[in-house]
Amino acid sequence: AQSVSQHNHHVILSEAASLELGCNYSYGGTVNLFWYVQYPGQHLQLLLKYFSGDPLVKGIKGFEAEFIKSKFSFNLRKPSVQWSDTAEYFCAVNAGGADGLTFGKGTHLIIQP
Amino acid sequence: GAGVSQSPSNKVTEKGKDVELRCDPISGHTALYWYRQSLGQGLEFLIYFQGNSAPDKSGLPSDRFSAERTGGSVSTLTIQRTQQEDSAVYLCASSLGLAGVGTGELFFGEGSRLTVL
Numbered sequence: 727a728q729s730v731s732q733h734n735h736h737v738i739l740s741e742a743a744s745l746e747l748g749c750n751y752s753y754g755g756t757v758n759l760f761w762y763v764q765y766p767g768q769h770l771q772l773l774l775k776y777f778s779g780d781p782l783v784k785g786i787k788g789f790e791a792e793f794i795k796s797k798f799s800f801n802l803r804k805p806s807v808q809w810s811d812t813a814e815y816f817c818a819v820n821a822g823g824a825d826g827l828t829f830g831k832g833t834h835l836i837i838q839p
Numbered sequence: 840g841a842g843v844s845q846s847p848s849n850k851v852t853e854k855g856k857d858v859e860l861r862c863d864p865i866s867g868h869t870a871l872y873w874y875r876q877s878l879g880q881g882l883e884f885l886i887y888f889q890g891n892s893a894p895d896k897s898g899l900p901s902d903r904f905s906a907e908r909t910g911g912s913v914s915t916l917t918i919q920r921t922q923q924e925d926s927a928v929y930l931c932a933s934s935l936g937l938a939g940v941g942t943g944e945l946f947f948g949e950g951s952r953l954t955v956l
Binding site: 735762769798827828829830831832 | 884887936944949
């Protein structure tokens, strides 16, 4: 079974700082990769996804992620964060199994004004 | 409806009581998932329904947990004889098809927060 590891459980940044959240997965076959975000008091929503093609994918609100197959990684990046980016970020992988998406434990991001 | 609807949004119960949590998926979505979100534990898969097929119950943590989906739409997650460790946010998600494949993106509800005293 696949697993997902998010290395940073809590990240605190100042506004305008650059962001990179790590995500590694364990599965040797073809995968579909996702980042979901949960803003305070809101439901989980899709930030971006990778199925195939260009390994650099762009999502909403200026976020992007790069799939590096050799490193089994799908790190999330944003060049300049805003206070409104404060949220919980979840990386997820699907390897075609019936259990849908396997999620990492999440990274709690706090942006200080 | 416009999105996945869950009820109740908050439930406080006493240890040993049974609880029912309801999920109304997006109209036309054939796949429905239940996840459990505990502090610092991410999202734990519980059960998956696809159309009228038998559900995948492989994620249910014990036989106190059960779920059903009536008419391929609304789903109810039942927890019998609740324990304090059942306290968590229970999330429901739906998708057009198998999650993560093609356009099978998961759409989540706002969750039901269960507190067992």
